[in-house]
Amino acid sequence: MARAYLVLLAVNLAACGDDSSAGPPPPDEYIVNCDSAADAGTFTSDENYSAFVNAEAAHRVLADPCKSPQLATPTPGSTLDRSTPPMIAFANKGPTCQLRLAQPVLMAACRLHQAPLWRKLVRAFLLEGVAEAHCGAFSGENYLLRLLHAGEAKPVYMAMLSVTSFTPDPMIWQKAMRSRNGQTLTMTIERALFFRGDIMDGPYIQPQPYSFQVAP
């Protein structure tokens, strides 16, 4: 069977080619990163961070006071020490949302990429991987925490989390806070439920960020 390939249609790549800009800044910390996670089922990764970034770019982050993380410590409005990182702890969502898991999860699964549920389930369950190149596709909850200063695009501090309680690395914290004397910083925490690497519910964020004062 002979076949001739005649013409390669020229597409104007030069006009609107790939922008090789650096992209969003990476998190300062991954806790617990996939390559050091003791529990293979609970980790975070750069892949999951990308999923948050993509969701933000697509305006899929939902401000929801109930489904978003609820900060416990440090107390909102308190002062942050520049040299000693605080223990940051939060509930993954509001107490009134804890009992309403099943239905939203099911509905989110149905909405996943607007694809029929049966197709997603076939792809997810019948096709099993053997080796993983990036710690595998994650199922579970991850959180993206940012400390921000008004007017600055780059976060003062950012962490991708698979845990709801942690203390930032002192070296990273001190570096982040070096020139922040007396500044007011805001904290946002996004929560997303992943299923095999895709966000199936969320991300959710508090309508109003938490405010802190950095000690002078």
Add this chain to the structure above:
Amino acid sequence: MLALATALAGLGGCGDETVPAADLGARLFANSKLSPSPINAFSCATCHPVVVTELADADAGAPPDAGPTDRHPGPIHPGYNLFDSVHRPSWWGGTETRLLDAMNYCLVEFMGGAALDATAPSARELYEYLKTVSPDDPSPALSLTVVKNIDGLLALKAGADPARGGDVFGRGCRGCHGQPHTGEGKLGSKTSIVPEDTITGPVCNPNHDPGALTNPAALACARTVVVEKVRHGKFFNIGGTMPLYSIETLSDVEIADVLAFLGL
């Protein structure tokens, strides 16, 4: 003054003249900004050629990219040739029966974007472009055979040809991964340098052994991971954004040759 004039001339080129939707679609086809993701480096053209084909034999019903045994000498893409794609009865090996769903599948799964609504201008423009390169109605559906079990391929070590593998790598892998061993010219900062990133990465070198590049266990692991990535892409619970190469786009022998070329 000259600089100002040059700048104004440049702006004039992007003025408010009326541009046919198909032309806008052609530009979108090659533009990674089709996805709002700031991380995405893929455009439609990264994975899909648009090559006009002419069947010399009247009975030649096989798809244009039917397989490596009769392959054209140009780039090897994971995605099908989109010439004559609009009037196919299905896409993605029959799993998508609406062109918009097939496009959105790529946009969401690989490009980190959000699905386009049928009324979105960009969806319309892409459709108009693809229609201009789809003269035949109807056109046949193309098969997409996903290789689930890779054991046979992993065993294809004896007889693998590194020279052939270098050619396949240049036409099928370098467009995204750049040069082997250095990654020079790779597409985006997140694209791995092959095979070094795989050998020394967390999966094949969990103990951060500085000698991983010569460690037989790490090399064997990397061989498996590379095959998984090529055959399964991001699917099968693998993760990432790489598309898969079906049996129609790369043969097991060709992949074995690439492995030999990479020293795996």
